[in-house]
Each structure stands twice: as structure tokens, then as C-alpha cells.
Amino acid sequence: MSSALDHATIDEVAASIDDELIGMRRDIHRHPELAGEERRTSALVAERLRAAGLAVVTGVGGHGVVAVVDGAGDGPTVAYRADMDAVDDDELFDCAFSSQVPGAAHLCGHDLHTAIGVGTALVLARLREQLNGRVVFVFQPAEETCEGARAMIEDGVLERTAPREIYALHCAPLPVGMLAVGPGQAGQDGFRIELAGSDAADDAKRFAAMIDGLSTVGRPHAPEQVQRLMDDMQIPDGPLARFVFALSHVSSGDDGARVHAWLRAWPDSRYAEIRDEVRRSVGALPGARVEFTEQPFPAMVCSPELNATAATYLRGALGADAVMTLHAAYPFNGDDFADFLQQVPGAMFYLGVANPEAGIHGLPHSPDFGADERAIGVGVRAMAGFLSSRLDALV
Numbered sequence: 191m192s193s194a195l196d197h198a199t200i201d202e203v204a205a206s207i208d209d210e211l212i213g214m215r216r217d218i219h220r221h222p223e224l225a226g227e228e229r230r231t232s233a234l235v236a237e238r239l240r241a242a243g244l245a246v247v248t249g250v251g252g253h254g255v256v257a258v259v260d261g262a263g264d265g266p267t268v269a270y271r272a273d274m275d276a277v278d279d280d281e282l283f284d285c286a287f288s289s290q291v292p293g294a295a296h297l298c299g300h301d302l303h304t305a306i307g308v309g310t311a312l313v314l315a316r317l318r319e320q321l322n323g324r325v326v327f328v329f330q331p332a333e334e335t336c337e338g339a340r341a342m343i344e345d346g347v348l349e350r351t352a353p354r355e356i357y358a359l360h361c362a363p364l365p366v367g368m369l370a371v372g373p374g375q376a377g378q379d380g381f382r383i384e385l386a387g388s389d390a391a392d393d394a395k396r397f398a399a400m401i402d403g404l405s406t407v408g409r410p411h412a413p414e415q416v417q418r419l420m421d422d423m424q425i426p427d428g429p430l431a432r433f434v435f436a437l438s439h440v441s442s443g444d445d446g447a448r449v450h451a452w453l454r455a456w457p458d459s460r461y462a463e464i465r466d467e468v469r470r471s472v473g474a475l476p477g478a479r480v481e482f483t484e485q486p487f488p489a490m491v492c493s494p495e496l497n498a499t500a501a502t503y504l505r506g507a508l509g510a511d512a513v514m515t516l517h518a519a520y521p522f523n524g525d526d527f528a529d530f531l532q533q534v535p536g537a538m539f540y541l542g543v544a545n546p547e548a549g550i551h552g553l554p555h556s557p558d559f560g561a562d563e564r565a566i567g568v569g570v571r572a573m574a575g576f577l578s579s580r581l582d583a584l585v
């Protein structure tokens with residue numbers, strides 16, 4: 191497979207904006223904005239891409255931004271999505287550009303995702319004379335609440351741009367310089383058990399223990415546990431081929447007790463099985479009742495074929511050792527990129543941001559999440575090349 195854009199050309203253009211993108215990431219990191227509040231971040235993105243001559247539409251599904259790189263030649267349309275919002279927590283990772291907003295921090299790496307999206311668009315815009323087709327950049331708000339993708343889709347982003355494929359990247363606890371392809375991310379489900387009577391508090395504890403007992407995997411804390419998890423994810427049909435991760439919380443008052451439960455599982459068929467199990471157990475106790483969320487949020491399922499195509503391209507571009515194939519979804523995070531993948535085939539790739547020697551494990555949603563910023567340049571080079579290769583392949 192050949193790309194119109196060779197890697198040396200991409201590398202040269204990308205190198206000219208590496209420092210700018212790191213600066214942009216730090217700026218966004220200092221000024222994190224929670225889901226639905228991405229005014230400053232989206233304005234920054236729109237302003238930079240307009241300055242580069244791209245057609246930019248703002249206010250799509252909230253603070254979403256859509257920017258289009260039109261190649262000089264005719265061809266198909268592919269899309270690339272980057273999420274922009276921060277996590278509602280404080281960060282522990284100490285850096286010179288720490289969050290200046292109490293209760294908000296980029297603990298999921300969306301600041302890097304945004305910088306990579308901007309960088310990829312800038313590189314392709316500079317090389318548009320060699321591009322055949324169109325790349326649509328979708329900067330999405332409100333990923334953390336699983337609302338932003340749906341809001342942009344409902345606002346017509348896919349209908350208006352009609353991409354044949356859509357891609358995204360997510361930071362991952364892999365060594366910086368590496369990328370991985372994988373099956374996707376788990377969806378999620380939740381329910382509440384209401385208990386009454388004099389034994390309500392004890393019953394609640396019993397149900398909470400049952401819910402916790404559904405977990406087949408525990409959240410890693412120590413670096414060696416993270417490593418073990420990443421190793422397990424590389425085993426076909428390994429221990430994470432099917433998993434459940436369950437959390438419970440008990441609250442009680444004068445009127446009884448309740449148990450809140452939150453689940454991630456892979457594959458999605460596990461949710462129906464778990465709902466049946468829970469209904470049976472709760473039904474066996476008079477006076478107890480369970481309420482489920484309307485329906486589970488769907489898993490993000492990547493195309494196995496496009497993953498294989500991407501792995502081949504990325505190995506050629508970045509080196510055979512730089513690309514890993516994962517055979518299991520990461521058990522503790524989901525992503526509402528799921529909503530895009532339900533409409534358009536594509537994949538999310540995993541971008542290594544870890545640097546253990548520097549004390550950076552790169553585990554998203556940890557309070558001490560940190561990222562090696564060299565990952566931004568890796569992501570830009572990988573995605574600029576891969577997206578242009580898809581335009582050529584889809585002609």
C-alpha cells in the first residue's frame with residue numbers, strides 16, 4: 191500500500207510545529223474545562239485552524255468544532271475525532287503547567303488529543319496539494335459525560351460531512367513512541383437497589399458484596415499491576431477477552447437503604463446476563479426492588495479489518511516495534527466515540543504516553559496521570575500519514 195504522502199515529508203512539516211503543539215497542550219492543560227463548558231478550548235482550536243486557512247464551523251452539538259482540510263485532488267472523505275473536555279477531579283501530578291482550576295484537570299489526556307487533532311489538521315493543510323479527498327476534523331465536547339458525540343451527531347455532523355471512515359486516538363499506559371490497535375472500549379451499565387425494613391442495612395451490604403463479586407478484574411495501582419494488565423491485553427482469548435468490572439456504593443437512612451452499582455463489561459452481551467442475575471437475586475427478597483438505567487451505554491467496537499490495515503500502515507511508517515496489537519478492551523475506561531463508530535466504520539488507536547523512568551505511568555483517570563509530551567508528535571505523524579493513506583485506499 192502506498193501513500194501519496196511519504197513519511198519523510200510528513201515528518202518535516204510536523205517537526206516545524208512540534209513546539210507549538212506542546213505549548214498549546216500546556217495552555218489547555220492549565221485551563222481545563224469540564225464537559226459542556228469547553229468555550230476557551232474550542233475557541234483556541236477554531237482560531238488556530240482558521241488562521242491556517244481551514245473552513246471551520248463552531249457550536250456543533252454544544253462547543254463542538256468541525257474543521258475541513260480539502261485536498262487539491264478529488265477523492266473520498268474521512269473523519270478524525272478529538273475530544274476536548276477535562277475530568278472533574280484535582281490532579282496530583284506536579285508540573286509547571288498544572289491545572290489552575292480547582293476540581294478540573296486533564297486526567298484523561300484530552301488536552302493531548304486536542305493538540306494532536308490540531309497538529310494533524312495543520313500538517314495535512316500544509317500538504318493539501320498532495321491530498322486527494324477531504325479530511326474532516328471533529329473536535330468533540332463532553333466526552334466525560336458520554337453526551338458530546340451524540341450531541342454532535344444529532345446536530346448533523348455526520349450527515350453534513352458524510353465521512354466513509356472515522357478515527358481517533360486515546361492516550362494509554364504504553365511506552366511513549368508506541369501505538370496500539372485494539373478491539374475497543376467497554377460500554378457501561380448502572381442500577382440501584384432499594385431496600386426497606388429493619389434488615390435493610392444488612393441486606394444492602396450483602397447486595398454490595400454480590401455486586402463487587404461480579405468483578406473479574408481489579409483496577410491496577412502499582413506500576414507492575416499496570417504492566418501485568420497490558421501484558422494480559424496482548425493475549426488472544428486471554429483473561430480479559432471477557433470481563434466485568436463492578437463498583438458499588440451503599441447509602442442508608444431512616445427510610446431504608448440503597449445500593450448504587452456501576453458496571454463495565456466486555457462484550458456488551460454480559461449486561462443482559464448481569465441484569466437477569468440481579469433481577470433474580472433482588473426478586474427473591476420481599477420488599478426489595480431494582481431500577482436499571484434505561485439501557486446500557488454501548489461498547490466502542492473498532493473495525494477488526496481497519497485495525498489490521500492501520501497496524502500494517504503504522505508499522506511501515508513508525509517501525510515494526512512501534513505498533514502493538516491488543517486483543518482485549520481496557521477494562522476501566524469507556525469512550526463515547528462508541529456513538530460515532532455505531533454510525534461510521536473506523537477505529538480508535540492507543541497512543542503510548544508512559545515514561546516510567548520519569549515517573550509517568552500514563553494511566554488515564556488516575557489523579558497522578560501524566561503524559562510524555564513527545565507522544566503529541568508521534569500522534570500527529572501517525573495520523574497525518576494514516577488518514578492520507580485512507581484517502582488513497584478509498585478512491
Ligand SMILES: [Zn+2]
Pocket residue numbers: 298299300333360525554
Ligand atoms: Zn478519555
